[in-house]
Amino acid sequence: MAGLRGSLAARVTAMFVLIVALAAAGLGTWLYLSFVAEIERRDDLALLGKLRQIQLLLGRPGAAGLLRTQPDLFRDTMSGQENSLVRFVAPDGTVLADINPGDERYPIPPATGATPGRGAIASWTSRAGAPGRVVAGTARLGSGTATPTVTVIVARAYADRSAMLTRFRHRIAGAAAISALAAALCAAWMLHRGLRPLRVVARHAALVRPGTLGHRLEAGDAPSELQPLVGALNAMLARLQEGYARLSAFSADLAHEFRTPVANLLGQSQVMLARPRSTAEYEGLLASNIEELERLARMIESMLFLARAGQDEVAPASQPLRALDELAKVADFYEGMAEDRGLHLACAGDGVVLADPALLRRALANLLSNAVRHASPGSTIVLRAEAGAGGTTLSVENTGTPIAPEHLPHLFERFYRADAARGHGDASTGLGLSIVRAIMALHGGTATVHAGEDRVRFTLHFPAGGHGQR
Structure with a gap:
């Protein structure tokens, strides 16, 4: 059972075999029932035909004498007379003749006239367990005008039918079993061929190693x-x-x-x-x-x-913050450092951002400290807030040595420095801008940089409605 539950091919094969077996069994059952109904219909028609033959014989001249002396002649008109039973009953209830060698007991259906239909036929079971059918009709005994009307009861036990239907059932069961076995073999073969592309994919995937991550699976031959x-x-x-x-x-x-x-x-x-x-x-x-x-x-x-932050373990406690106030707080903290280098700090604009106060100040502090280190002495660093329909944008802009365009796409990478000659002479760890990008990702925003001839502007965009899912 563990193998069946673990193998897709085994489960599909089992389901396919079950479906085929049920379909074969259902078809066989329908054919069997149809065959049985047709056999019963033919036997009933034959039984009514024999009743009609006996009625015609009884209407001939001298039939009354034959009935007394040779009653078997009436049964002999029926095929398979050894299983045929005939009884003649007079109008007063007297049994004129009863051809019943095996002393079978069968029900006497009511006579429905000279031409009964299939609805007048009754069922019975012989002592040997064979199914039987019986019908009763009326007939004139003799050819005279004053001939009495007798009741003719014709019965038949179908022992050969039971044996035939038993053999037929066995054949249907055998055919269903063979069909299920053939379906299992065909399903296993088809699944083996059908799953071959999946095995190819598995073999290719097994070749992937840390040193072969550049390898790609071929999709051209896959279904x-x-x-x-x-x-x-x-x-x-x-x-x-x-x-x-x-x-x-x-x-x-x-x-x-x-x-x-x-x-x-x-x-x-x-x-x-x-x-x-x-x-x-x-x-x-x-x-x-x-x-x-x-x-x-x-x-x-x-x-x-x-x-x-990369593992989503930092959850920002976002709240509405007045952007200009946050810029002023960070500017006040770095004012002394800026004065030491002869720099001026200016805050402008307005707007509201939905952000974590501590994380926002850390991002702004990283940008401002970076601007203070690289701004030209005597210049002004501008901290600006701009509110728009899509959110609020905060920027830190300074005048200084221009950044080469090839460095711009990499500034937010870890340990990346546009000026490699700086080495470790300053307090920079090379992670400040990476932290800024991570903080903006936590808030669902973006961090970008724009550089001109002598101006560098870092921009933080906070979308309206708060931080999103990364």
């Missing part, structure tokens, strides 16, 4: 029913290939990003321990190590946030 499956598998392989490539790149970038601070910590500590140092030198080493460790901590915290 139309399997085309959607092959297309879905190829699309899945494409997503896996993309995800695996991103994961490999992320792992390589992560190793590279961790290697530098770890190498700095290790190198500085080894140099410092190479010979005795003063207290001030040790304090300087500890301060430098703390700076590297803080950078590592920020990087780890950012990666954990990105991992949780």
Whole structure:
């Protein structure tokens, strides 16, 4: 049973065999019943015909004497006389003759005249268990005008019919069994051939390995029913290939990003321990190590946030927020850093966004800190809010070194830096813009960047109605 439940071919074969067996049994039953009804009709017509023959014989001259001396002559007119029974009853109820060698007991149906129909025939069962039929009619005894009317009862036991129908039933059962067996063999063969494309797909899928994700299943020879499956598998392989490539790149970038601070910590500590140092030198080493460790901590915290956001483990507690107020709060926090670089911060516009306050401020802070680091000294960084029919847009725009167009599509990728020469000299982890994109994805919005000759504008678009499903 476990194999039957686990095998699609076995289940389809079993259902096909069951359907064929039921169809064959139903057809055989219908044929059998039709055959039985036709045999009974013919036998009834034959029984009525024999009654008519006896009635004609009784109407001939001298029939009364023959009835007394040779009653078997009347039965001999019927084929299969050994199973035929005839009784003649006078009008007063006296039995004139009773041809019944086996002393069978059968019902006496009422006489319905000289020409009874099939409805006047009654059924009975012989002592041997054979079915029988009996009919009664009236006839003139003799050819005179004053001849009496007698009742003629003709009965017949059909032992040969029972044996014939039994053989017929056995043949029908055998034919149904053979049909089911033939259906099972044909179904198994057809399913084996029909499922061959699926086995080919399975063999091709088994060849897929992390190093062979670029392999695609051939859909040309697959039947139309399997085309959607092959297309879905190829699309899945494409997503896996993309995800695996991103994961490999992320792992390589992560190793590279961790290697530098770890190498700095290790190198500085080894140099410092190479010979005795003063207290001030040790304090300087500890301060430098703390700076590297803080950078590592920020990087780890950012990666954990990105991992949780990618697994839908961060649920934004969205609420209506006045966009200009949120921009002003972030600008106030970075005002001191901006003044140190001779920058000015300006907030403009209005509108309402439906967002998580903490996540929104984190996204804006990442954009503003990035703008403060890269803006030209003495320039103004503009934070703007614009409300529209499709939602509210927040932007951070600064003047600075232009970004090459080939870098724009990659700015929101993890650990990507448009200026590779910066190395690790600043506090950047290379994950700030990736976090911005993840936050916008949680809110169902988008993060984009536009760069001109000397202007760079990062835009956050929050759709009307709140965050959607990713």
